Amino acid sequence: MKTSFSLACVCALVGLVGCKKSAPTSAPSEYFEESYAADEYDYGGDMDDAMVEAEAAPSIAMERSSRARRERGGLFRKADKAVLGSAPPSEPAPEPSVAPADGATKADERPPEVDDARHIIYTAGMRVAVFNVADALATAEGMPERFGGYVQSMSDSAIVLRLPSASLREAMKSLGGYGNVEQKWLRSQDVTAEFTDLQSRLKALTETQTQLLALLDDARTVEEALKVRQALDEVTSELEVLKGRLRQLDNMTTYSTLTLEFYERGPHNPTPSSNDPFPWVDGLGVEDTEWK
């Protein structure tokens, strides 16, 4: 009887101690801050990994792309100039430092119209917490002067830049330095198949156009000439559509779209601190004493 009574007492004591330890000890605001920080960090971590992989791609792809573009026919070079128009020219990508393998040498010996480079459209974005949104926007607005490209659109807290793909990585790194990068993302779309298809069709249609022009010269009757003229018009029209799409694709692959969203960093946007049970100091500092 005595033993069972003692056991019951011990169990009750253990239960009480256990209850007390599990009771929350932090203020509700800290719970919120902790969960907020954890959410942001998990997401950012995944993005970082993705960026490391994706960031390596643009420079390589664009190096190949720019080399291939130089090798392209005169027709496309004219199209390049037409579409880029007033936009500042992109910075030339550096030549690959590694000596080309045998296969690459053979590829270089191919006719210049054969374009085997990858054509990839890069779309990136960043969400950055900064102390001064206006200053950050002004800095971002000046990026095209440094890297080339242009400002596509702008609002009170966001800006969309079109920057040379070869400079995208450097621009993102530079802009990320103006605050805490809460989110960043990069998407790529491989349009090589469409690009190659368009070029093949362009080549075929150009040959057809040349033949039709020769036929037009050889036409003996008005009826023959009219028929050839009609076919020639259709081919010419289709050629213009193809050239337009090629110019569009070239612009999209040469210039990447970078969307930047800035928001004010303050006591309510604490610096995410991983594995910190007391993120209270994130809410302290000079900015916290300022009245807004």
Next chain:
Amino acid sequence: MKHLIPALAIALLSSACATHKLEPPAGFAQVDQHNYSTTMIAADHVGLNVKAWDNVKGGTLSFWGEDLVNKLGARGYALQKQSPVKSKNGVAGTRFDFAYTAPDGAEKFYSAVLYTSDDYRVVMQVAGNAELSARYQGQLTDIASSIKIRGCKMGKSLCKSAQPSQLATKAPQGKPKPSAVADAPGEPQEG
């Protein structure tokens, strides 16, 4: 008498909930006040802010002082001076004076006075442009001794915590953490 009793009851209740009490010092106007925070501003834009959090077991002055200095140090705050203070009701505190360069390059002074009671940890912060530092450094000692910190319990010791050992912030390095103040233009940091 009819109205006096409820008024007294309300006053007692509201003062019981407050974590601290600080009357606006000379030159400061109170712009915001809650149980866990008070904000005051001087005419020259020097800000005074009191913030409180629930304390935890083992939350001594040394523990929170070290946490505060380490984390502010990681954000680019340079500890200049550390000195003991005592609140109006005798709660032990430590004053930390920092130098800080804002992201726009402006030099700032920043002082944080940390108190710990059994129920709360309270930080009083004063910050402004560095050239105003001399004017407020002396006054801050008086302000720090005029604040009342609530939450002291009979038989417990956190209100009379020992002073933390001499702390220091690390010298700024080439590549600060993302949370650091390396937001200065032209010095990009890893995202």
